Amino acid sequence: MLSPDDLATQLRHPHGIHALAVAQSMNRSNGDLNRAALALLSVTAGEQVLEIGPGNAAFAPELLQAPHSRYLGVDVSAAMVAAGNALLAGHGLQERAELHLGDAHALPLDEACIDAALAVNTLYFWDELRLPFAELARVLRPGGRLCLAFGDAAFMRTLPFAAHGFHLHELAEVEQALRSAGLTVQAWRAHHETGRSNDGREVNKHFHLLLARRL
Numbered sequence: 315m316l317s318p319d320d321l322a323t324q325l326r327h328p329h330g331i332h333a334l335a336v337a338q339s340m341n342r343s344n345g346d347l348n349r350a351a352l353a354l355l356s357v358t359a360g361e362q363v364l365e366i367g368p369g370n371a372a373f374a375p376e377l378l379q380a381p382h383s384r385y386l387g388v389d390v391s392a393a394m395v396a397a398g399n400a401l402l403a404g405h406g407l408q409e410r411a412e413l414h415l416g417d418a419h420a421l422p423l424d425e426a427c428i429d430a431a432l433a434v435n436t437l438y439f440w441d442e443l444r445l446p447f448a449e450l451a452r453v454l455r456p457g458g459r460l461c462l463a464f465g466d467a468a469f470m471r472t473l474p475f476a477a478h479g480f481h482l483h484e485l486a487e488v489e490q491a492l493r494s495a496g497l498t499v500q501a502w503r504a505h506h507e508t509g510r511s512n513d514g515r516e517v518n519k520h521f522h523l524l525l526a527r528r529l
Contacts (some may be wrong), residue, residue: 321513322478326439328369333393336512337370343512344435347463347521348373350505351434354525355461357383361429364388364453366418366446367436371398375405377432385411386428388421418446423453434463438470438480443488447495454528460497462488462524463505469520475513485522497526 316324316332324336341348352373357363359381368374368387371394378385385407389395398413416422418433418440431450440446450460465473467482476482489499503523511517 315514318474318513319478322475322480325475325512326479328391328393330393333391334370334397337372337394337397339512340369340435341372343510346507346509347505347519348434349376350503351432351461351463351523352376354501354503354523355430355432355459357430359383362386362427364421364423364428364431366431366433366450367439368398368413369394371401371411371413374398374402374411375407378407378410383410386423387411387413388416388418389413390415390417418449421449421453425452426455426458428453429455429458431458431460433460435465437462437464437483437488438476440481442481443483443491444494447491447497451495451497451528454497456528459500459525459527460492462492462526463521464488466520466522469518472517473511473513485524488522488524492524492526496529498529499524499526501525 324332328336357380361383363385365387371387374385395413395415402411467484470476470482505521507519
């Protein structure tokens with residue numbers, strides 16, 4: 315069992331001997347939340363999808379159920395990029411999907427090339443919201459949409475590892491930052507579930523799901 319500090323470091327940037335185990339833990343802990351986000355994003359045929367911080371891309375095959383859709387994941391962890399590309403190849407999706415090493419503060423993408431973007435439990439690791447949201451607005455096509463999923467700040471404060479370098483944001487703050495970036499919030503969902511957190515404890519979880527569109 316990792317200490318809260320070490321677990322926080324791994325959640326931010328999986329690496330070393332713990333990387334794959336941390337990815338599997340995140341997939342188990344966040345499975346229902348990811349599927350709720352996929353449902354809200356609702357990818358349609360032929361769309362180009364971007365995911366920020368996909369880990370080992372465990373949920374990418376579900377995103378790619380829409381015919382002729384394509385997927386790009388951008389992650390800061392070289393271990394996750396390697397594991398994700400291996401997973402995609404194992405599903406026979408390497409012609410439609412790939413992971414790249416990169417950061418939300420400077421996306422390796424042209425302007426207006428993405429139809430739908432997704433970021434689940436990643437904004438805690440951004441030093442501030444302005445630049446990543448501006449980058450996401452830049453790469454989204456006009457009318458393109460972004461789904462964000464993140465823990466309610468009060469709930470997150472109950473998790474010991476979140477005290478170690480996590481940036482917690484209130485819902486209203488995130489909504490305002492999206493508007494400032496030129497993204498219009500179109501839908502909000504509260505997601506509640508009881509399950510294990512990444513530190514193995516049984517907790518009552520509270521997350522926010524936001525769907526925004528580029529003007």
